[in-house]
Amino acid sequence: MKMLQSKTDAVGPVFDFDAAVAGPVLGIPPLEMPEFDAPELTPLTVPLEEATVGLLVTCGAYYPDQKRLGERSDLSYRLLPRDRDLSDVLFAHMTPIRAFALADANVAYPRDSMLDLERDGVIKRYADNAVSMVGSITQYDELATEVAPKIVDEFRSMGADLLLVLPFCPQCHVAAGVLARAIERRGLPTVSLTTLSKQAEAVKPPRATFLDFPLGCPGGRPREHDQQRAIIRAALEAGSAMAYDAEWTLQRLPFQWSTDGDRNWEGLVTDLYRIDNEIRGSVKSNMSAHGDQLKGQEKEFTIRCAC
Numbered sequence: 001m002k003m004l005q006s007k008t009d010a011v012g013p014v015f016d017f018d019a020a021v022a023g024p025v026l027g028i029p030p031l032e033m034p035e036f037d038a039p040e041l042t043p044l045t046v047p048l049e050e051a052t053v054g055l056l057v058t059c060g061a062y063y064p065d066q067k068r069l070g071e072r073s074d075l076s077y078r079l080l081p082r083d084r085d086l087s088d089v090l091f092a093h094m095t096p097i098r099a100f101a102l103a104d105a106n107v108a109y110p111r112d113s114m115l116d117l118e119r120d121g122v123i124k125r126y127a128d129n130a131v132s133m134v135g136s137i138t139q140y141d142e143l144a145t146e147v148a149p150k151i152v153d154e155f156r157s158m159g160a161d162l163l164l165v166l167p168f169c170p171q172c173h174v175a176a177g178v179l180a181r182a183i184e185r186r187g188l189p190t191v192s193l194t195t196l197s198k199q200a201e202a203v204k205p206p207r208a209t210f211l212d213f214p215l216g217c218p219g220g221r222p223r224e225h226d227q228q229r230a231i232i233r234a235a236l237e238a239g240s241a242m243a244y245d246a247e248w249t250l251q252r253l254p255f256q257w258s259t260d261g262d263r264n265w266e267g268l269v270t271d272l273y274r275i276d277n278e279i280r281g282s283v284k285s286n287m288s289a290h291g292d293q294l295k296g297q298e299k300e301f302t303i304r305c306a307c
Helices: 017-022 098-103 111-119 140-157 170-185 197-203 225-241 265-280 282-289 298-305
Strands: 006-009 012-015 052-057 078-081 129-132 162-166 190-194 208-210
Touching: 017 265, 052 111, 052 170, 111 225, 129 140, 140 170, 140 298, 162 170, 162 225, 170 190, 170 197, 170 298, 190 197, 190 225, 197 208, 208 225
Parallel strands: 052 129, 052 162, 162 190, 190 208
Antiparallel strands: 006 012, 078 129
């Protein structure tokens, strides 16, 4: 298979969203990514097996009795109780890759994986609630200075020692990276589990890990529950083991979508965007609205927003 939409990093091919989707499918130029300096880390004061771990997702998960999240530019969030029936969860994020989450919520909101890790003693406890947002956000100042402190307060009230952050779509990777940096600077350690290396390498979220899986599946392949649990465990273990003063790196997790290494999933992701764009034409306008608001002002932004 000729992988026109892939680029190659030091350890193998990775999916290039801009080459596969932005230009050829949506007809828009690729966004210029900002280039942040490495973040300042907050030390993790307890080992993982003694930690209460929170979860922040940007897939827009919510429950029917909660107000629906906006499709973009919504700075509000919803609390998702750990014990609530996962079969009732809905997704407000309208990106085409939501198809994976509709097949299995755990790929974007890995509640069951977190409870399994608690049961197995990998973590001490999964926090009482997850925080869920729609990550199609470009109000970066407000995200860092207004939303991040509220999220920190939420998780502190739950006794969280560590927060796992899962970005969803391409824009989510930028917004979630900014949010993770701001949360970290406010005293709560974070680990990020990303599926787009370009965005992660640009924004440099703290303790970042990379899973070479389709967009929309940071929690693993739908209905592959053992794999899902292993991925979440690997991300938490890798992130929590990163030295406080180490140079920033994007640690690649050792998982493959297909056991034979086939990368046909790249074409599937591209087709999801193409079909959605043909049907409703909203993806193009949505992506175009996500302008470059950080490029060239990274240092000023980190000073202004303390991240």
